[in-house]
Amino acid sequence: MNVRADFPLLVNNPGLHYLDSAATSQKPRVVLDALRDFYETANANPHRGAYALSVRATECYHEARVRIARFLGVRDSDCLIFTRGTTEGLNLVAGSWGMANVTSRDEIVVTAMDHHANFVPWQVLATRKGAKFRVCELTPDGRIDLDFLAGLLSARTKIVAFSHVSNALGTINPVPEIVRLVREKTEALLVCDGAQSAPHFSVSFDSLGVDFYAFSGHKMLGPMGIGGLIGRREILEEMPPYQTGGDMIEFVYDDRTTWNVLPHKFEAGTPNAANAVGLAAAAEYLDAIGMDRVIAHERALMAAAQKRLAAVEGIHIYGPAVEQRSGVVSFTLADVHPHDLATILDGEGVCIRAGHHCAQPLMRRLDVPATARASFYVYNDESDIEALVAGIRKAKEIFGYVPA
Amino acid sequence: MPSSKTSAELGALYQEMILDHYRRPRNKGTLENPDASVEMKNPLCGDEIGLQVEFDGENVSDVKFSGRGCSISQASASMMTQLVKGRSAGEIDALRKRFRELMLGESSAADEPELGSLRALSGVARFPARVKCALLAWNALESALAQRQL
Numbered sequence: 001m002n003v004r005a006d007f008p009l010l011v012n013n014p015g016l017h018y019l020d021s022a023a024t025s026q027k028p029r030v031v032l033d034a035l036r037d038f039y040e041t042a043n044a045n046p047h048r049g050a051y052a053l054s055v056r057a058t059e060c061y062h063e064a065r066v067r068i069a070r071f072l073g074v075r076d077s078d079c080l081i082f083t084r085g086t087t088e089g090l091n092l093v094a095g096s097w098g099m100a101n102v103t104s105r106d107e108i109v110v111t112a113m114d115h116h117a118n119f120v121p122w123q124v125l126a127t128r129k130g131a132k133f134r135v136c137e138l139t140p141d142g143r144i145d146l147d148f149l150a151g152l153l154s155a156r157t158k159i160v161a162f163s164h165v166s167n168a169l170g171t172i173n174p175v176p177e178i179v180r181l182v183r184e185k186t187e188a189l190l191v192c193d194g195a196q197s198a199p200h201f202s203v204s205f206d207s208l209g210v211d212f213y214a215f216s217g218h219k220m221l222g223p224m225g226i227g228g229l230i231g232r233r234e235i236l237e238e239m240p241p242y243q244t245g246g247d248m249i250e251f252v253y254d255d256r257t258t259w260n261v262l263p264h265k266f267e268a269g270t271p272n273a274a275n276a277v278g279l280a281a282a283a284e285y286l287d288a289i290g291m292d293r294v295i296a297h298e299r300a301l302m303a304a305a306q307k308r309l310a311a312v313e314g315i316h317i318y319g320p321a322v323e324q325r326s327g328v329v330s331f332t333l334a335d336v337h338p339h340d341l342a343t344i345l346d347g348e349g350v351c352i353r354a355g356h357h358c359a360q361p362l363m364r365r366l367d368v369p370a371t372a373r374a375s376f377y378v379y380n381d382e383s384d385i386e387a388l389v390a391g392i393r394k395a396k397e398i399f400g401y402v403p404a
Numbered sequence: 405m406p407s408s409k410t411s412a413e414l415g416a417l418y419q420e421m422i423l424d425h426y427r428r429p430r431n432k433g434t435l436e437n438p439d440a441s442v443e444m445k446n447p448l449c450g451d452e453i454g455l456q457v458e459f460d461g462e463n464v465s466d467v468k469f470s471g472r473g474c475s476i477s478q479a480s481a482s483m484m485t486q487l488v489k490g491r492s493a494g495e496i497d498a499l500r501k502r503f504r505e506l507m508l509g510e511s512s513a514a515d516e517p518e519l520g521s522l523r524a525l526s527g528v529a530r531f532p533a534r535v536k537c538a539l540l541a542w543n544a545l546e547s548a549l550a551q552r553q554l
Contacts, residue, residue: 369473
């Protein structure tokens with residue numbers, strides 16, 4: 001796959017080795033063009049004006065929703081709510097469904113590998129409601145411990161939230177098995193954090209078996225500030241609004257208000273139409289490549305990186321085997337702190353993430369304060385791995401390798 | 405943007421003395437009866453420091469630090485504890501301000517004899533993303549001194 005030429009930032013920086021796509025992806029020209037095109041040809045407030053331009057904006061926004069719904073395999077596109085991103089999608093479920101349904105007799109289950117965005121909202125909800133907050137432990141190689149999960153589940157379990165793919169380790173979690181376990185033993189709401197799956201392989205919400213799936217546009221080649229929450233219609237219909245204001249109402253009286261239909265009930269205020277259009281262009285672009293090719297490309301790179309890194313004395317790689325991971329390699333180098341490693345790599349034009357990856361509970365369990373993380377996407381190639389390995393050797397030189 | 409950092413700049417950042425303090429930190433541990441105790445975190449990167457101070461009148465008689473972090477934050481903490489022992493709150497405040505100037509790239513501070521070994525950290529000024537690492541211990545110390553004044 002050779003698509004680097006489609007990404008202006010990468011074209012403008014030939015020496016740049018961008019290995020931080022799990023944090024945010026670069027944007028192809030077609031996405032930037034779609035944004036500009038919306039503002040130049042269709043910009044008006046959707047759902048408002050009776051004039052043709054507003055109608056055009058409304059159509060663009062609607063078409064974007066339908067396009068993205070198709071990309072994520074949800075037939076009923078009104079069940080795709082646009083949000084700022086995964087974080088807002090998960091907060092929407094916790095704030096709306098959670099506040100309306102969770103009681104002090106209930107339990108909420110998350111996993112130790114969850115991103116803070118799929119951890120803290122549930123912890124706060126549990127605290128507010130006096131419910132029990134339970135954390136599912138992991139296997140030593142960084143997968144969800146399904147036996148442990150089975151032991152946590154009971155009739156009291158009200159919500160189970162988990163990540164489709166771990167942002168810190170790249171672990172791809174077995175959704176069908178998790179769904180089966182949860183459905184067998186509980187009536188719980190099943191919430192899936194899809195921030196790291198939607199960008200990397202084909203996802204079909206309708207066959208996933210979960211109740212909610214949240215994702216971020218900026219990690220899948222789309223603009224920042226747009227993402228979505230997909231939910232099952234019968235649940236969304238029953239839920240109270242999350243935010244209130246314009247666009248989400250049907251009738252407003254002095255003493256009461258009725259709500260608009262889906263998806264508008266959950267989209268208060270002027271919608272982020274331009275970014276929705278940009279995200280639809282990203283979905284189009286990814287579909288043109290083919291999601292099977294995307295994951296195959298990342299797998300090949302990750303396997304190559306893993307092999308090269310494992311050959312460097314002092315490197316420790318976290319997480320399960322390559323076949324069970326998405327395009328993420330999380331590692332440490334002897335006693336070199338990941339921040340120092342990232343600074344030295346930056347000197348070589350290599351961008352990696354160093355830190356706790358917004359997953360402090362996981363880092364505590366791995367017993368490291370931080371790891372270095374290289375993550376791959378469509379525009380990466382072997383030269384990025386070369387540069388990464390060369391930078392790591394340089395770090396060893398500067399620090400003087402001290403075996404543990 | 406590919407950063408334009410040269411090997412020389414990286415070399416200046418990771419001087420032998422910094423790596424030595426990183427691997428063999430001085431005054432690392434906890435005090436039995438501290439007069440002031442501060443915990444500080446850098447939530448962005450997860451670095452954390454615990455700082456404990458004992459006073460003898462106006463002067464810092466003993467100080468120890470704990471926690472973990474990168475070489476810059478650990479070396480800065482280690483060197484700082486060596487430098488401030490036996491000094492008054494006023495003197496320490498002046499040092500802190502001078503060190504901050506050093507981190508902000510003020511060249512005159514690089515020749516400041518008062519800063520002692522901390523001058524080895526002058527290379528950090530060329531790496532804006534790392535300045536916060538070098539200042540973490542000093543921010544903790546400032547807070548410990550303020551506790552003392554309460």
